[in-house]
Each structure stands twice: as structure tokens, then as C-alpha cells.
Amino acid sequence: MAVRLSLLLGFTLAVLHGAASAQQQAFSRETRQLHYVWQYEDAATQAFTLRLPDSQILPVWTTWHAGRAQEFVLSQLIRNARQRYPGVTFNLRRTADGDIVDYQSFDERQIEQIKTWLPQQQEILFNAWLAQHYYKRHGDDSSHLIRPDHTRIAADSSTGLRELARTLQRVIIASAPPTLKQRYQQDERALVVAGLLNFVQSIPYDPLQSADGLRGVAFLMPEQVLTQNRGDCDSKSVLMMALLKALYPELTQAIVYIPEHAFLAVALPPPTGNEQTLQIGDTLFLPLEVAGPAEIPPGVTGEKSRLAILNQQYQYDLLPGAARRDNEP
Structure with missing residues (x-):
């Protein structure tokens, strides 16, 4: 997954x-x-x-730099995921299309929880990075402009x-x-x-x-x-x-x-x-x-x-x- x-x-x-x-x-x-x-x-x-x-x-x-935000979100996301789901293996995989968080578990119910939790946590962490550096989305919460x-x-x-x-x-x-x-x-x-x-x-x-x-x-x-x-x-x-x-x-x-x-x-x-x-x-x-x-x-x-x-x-x-x-x- x-x-x-x-x-x-x-x-x-x-x-x-x-x-x-x-x-x-x-x-x-x-x-x-x-x-x-x-x-x-x-x-x-x-x-x-x-x-x-x-x-x-x-x-x-601090001038906007996508790499800094990405580094913060990914490192904190992996750390939080391992703390929340200690029995699950999480790894970061870099691809030509972007970074992917892989995870493995034998518990299907846990997989469904993680599938929901990860994007929610990603959003929380990204918004925290924005707030810390005095950035925000331009428009509503779905906007792709910072x-x-x-x-x-x-x-x-x-x-x-x-x-x-x-x-x-x-x-x-x-x-x-x-x-x-x-x-x-x-x-x-x-x-x-x-x-x-x-x-x-x-x-x-x-x-x-x-x-x-x-x-x-x-x-x-x-x-x-x-x-x-x-x-x-x-x-x-x-x-x-x-x-x-x-x-x-x-x-x-x-x-x-x-x-x-x-x-x-x-x-x-x-x-x-x-x-x-x-x-x-x-x-x-x-x-x-x-x-x-x-x-x-x-x-x-x-x-x-x-x-x-x-x-x-x-x-x-x-x-x-x-x-x-x-x-x-």
C-alpha cells in the first residue's frame, strides 16, 4: 500500500x-x-x-521552498506513523513522479485505518509547516496555491x-x-x-x-x-x-x-x-x-x-x- x-x-x-x-x-x-x-x-x-x-x-x-516543506512533512509523517502503528513497517520510496510512503501489515482492518490516517496526518503536518513559516493557502482548503x-x-x-x-x-x-x-x-x-x-x-x-x-x-x-x-x-x-x-x-x-x-x-x-x-x-x-x-x-x-x-x-x-x-x- x-x-x-x-x-x-x-x-x-x-x-x-x-x-x-x-x-x-x-x-x-x-x-x-x-x-x-x-x-x-x-x-x-x-x-x-x-x-x-x-x-x-x-x-x-523565508522564501517558499517546496523541498523544505516536503522534507519536514515526510520525516515527521514517517516518525508519527511508526509511533502510532508500532507493528507496521513504513518506508519512504522516491520515484520519478514523487515520494511515496509504503507500509505493510497483515491486519486488513489496520491497513484500512492507515489508508485513511496517512493523508489526514499529511494535511495536518503540512498546515503546521505553513503556519510556522507564516504561509497559507490562497483560497479555500483545497487550493493548490501558497x-x-x-x-x-x-x-x-x-x-x-x-x-x-x-x-x-x-x-x-x-x-x-x-x-x-x-x-x-x-x-x-x-x-x-x-x-x-x-x-x-x-x-x-x-x-x-x-x-x-x-x-x-x-x-x-x-x-x-x-x-x-x-x-x-x-x-x-x-x-x-x-x-x-x-x-x-x-x-x-x-x-x-x-x-x-x-x-x-x-x-x-x-x-x-x-x-x-x-x-x-x-x-x-x-x-x-x-x-x-x-x-x-x-x-x-x-x-x-x-x-x-x-x-x-x-x-x-x-x-x-x-x-x-x-x-x-
Whole structure:
């Protein structure tokens, strides 16, 4: 008897191109301090420093490698099988079509149990490997596409980025000219969201792949995007999501996927009523094109995103807002 193991393939997300370039005028790094010179639209140029926490927030991102996942699943599967069925012989057989777990038993009822147990255990082990390395299936449990677990990464990064996010919040509020405050109708949260969007757009775009495209799933954790001052569309979207989660935990967010692109959406009303929105469940969301380098304000999208929203041809992962407590401001 044998069970064939198959592993899943990943995909990457690409850039949104734009004509204008967001205004990061200078960047340097000194250990855990990040120094910027940045201009938000027509506001005065700001020089400021962001400080990362003393310890690393999340592990450095590990690029998807099917062989590592396969090695973990196979070795642990054989070990667990031998412990659960000590009288049964289990062996791994490598074939041109993949790896097969062979087993032998004189008990026909036990063979039927093993036949059911092995694929179930394989699934449990594979999901455990994904969770440990911040990966997940793209879509439902039967999906054969693997990608970073964007919302979990954002949520787990947000606490460590809270003080950094508050510094950015103060810079945005202090530097915003009257025209921007009027645009967002004295809504401080909307103003900060727009400012954070501009700041993250200004981080240089990098596709994070080799020219031959053989690196697999490319991604950087939020802290890596900041320290390396680069990122692709989903890496920068997750950084933005983590910063918003740190400042406004009650704000519901979604990362939205269309072919070869990702962008963020937040459950905020349109500032003027003329912006594009998308609906998730019963809630309207404001799209945020985080990739850059174009300075695209909240509620304005690239043509590809706009058509996907109009035709409802997108998928998403939701990061629900936390319930506010009575003693919170």
C-alpha cells in the first residue's frame, strides 16, 4: 500500500506602475534607527527618525521552498506513523513522479485505518509547516496555491510597530497643510491614513525576484521593508496594514488580490463621495494602492484594479477591527 505526497506551488504579486513618484527624498539606517527626509504632497519637507524596537519583531522571511516543506512533512509523517502503528513497517520510496510512503501489515482492518490516517496526518503536518513559516493557502482548503499569510503577519507585527507608527502619525498631523486638512474634512484618522499611504508608496518598489523568476514566492516582512527600504505590492500592503492596525485597531481592513497584484482596502467612508469603493459583505471599503511609486490618494486605483473592482473579480483576506473598550478614547 502507498500514499503519494504532493506539495503545492506558490505565486508572486507584481507592481502597479504609475507616472508620479512619491516624495522620499533621503533614507539612511543606523542600527535600529531609520532616518528619512520626506515630503507629503505640497507640505513642508520633513526630516525625522523612526526607531524600531530593540528586538526583532518577526522572523526574517523565508522564501517558499517546496523541498523544505516536503522534507519536514515526510520525516515527521514517517516518525508519527511508526509511533502510532508500532507493528507496521513504513518506508519512504522516491520515484520519478514523487515520494511515496509504503507500509505493510497483515491486519486488513489496520491497513484500512492507515489508508485513511496517512493523508489526514499529511494535511495536518503540512498546515503546521505553513503556519510556522507564516504561509497559507490562497483560497479555500483545497487550493493548490501558497502565499504569505498577510493578515496574520500584519496583526503579529502591529504591536512591535506601535511606537514607530505613532511617530509617523505625529509627523503627518504636524506637517499637513490646511489644504489637506480641508480635503479630509478635519477627520484626523482619514488624514493619517492618507499620509501613511503616501509614506509607504514612497518606499522604493522592488519586485523581489531574480530576472529568471526562479526565486519562488517573494516577500518581505514589515520590519524588513522598513530596514531595507524596498518592497513589492503585497509586502508594502502588509506594512501599511500593520501600521494602521497599530494606530487604529478598531479599523477593519482587507488585502485584495487580483492577478499579479495586491492592494489594501479599509472600512472608511469616501472623503468626498467621488472615490471608488468596493463592497465586502455589507461593508463598503476604500481602496488604497500601496505599491507606488505613483502618489495615488485613497479611493483612486490603477486601471487594472478599477476594472477588477467593477467586475467583482477579486479575492480578499479580511483583518477585522477589534472591539473598542469603554475606557478607550
